[in-house]
Amino acid sequence: xxxxxxxxxxxxxxxxxxxxxTAHGVSEVADSAIATARTHIxxxxxxxxxxxxxxxxxxxxxxxx
Numbered sequence: 001x002x003x004x005x006x007x008x009x010x011x012x013x014x015x016x017x018x019x020x021x022t023a024h025g026v027s028e029v030a031d032s033a034i035a036t037a038r039t040h041i042x043x044x045x046x047x048x049x050x051x052x053x054x055x056x057x058x059x060x061x062x063x064x065x
Contacts, residue, residue, distance in 0.1 A: 009021045
């Protein structure tokens with residue numbers, strides 16, 4: 001995938017973290033509002049991630065259903 005960025009972009013990752021993307025690279029941005037306001041666990045959070053759950057979920061997904 002090729003992406004052209006003219007200035008800078010802010011992107012929220014699947015794990016909820018905020019990233020700044022520029023022509024010089026990607027860096028994580030401290031986002032204290034999310035850390036204090038978040039009351040639920042997202043499916044991509046590292047703290048709640050277990051590879052066995054991920055593998056079990058892959059088996060249950062059937063294409064074309």
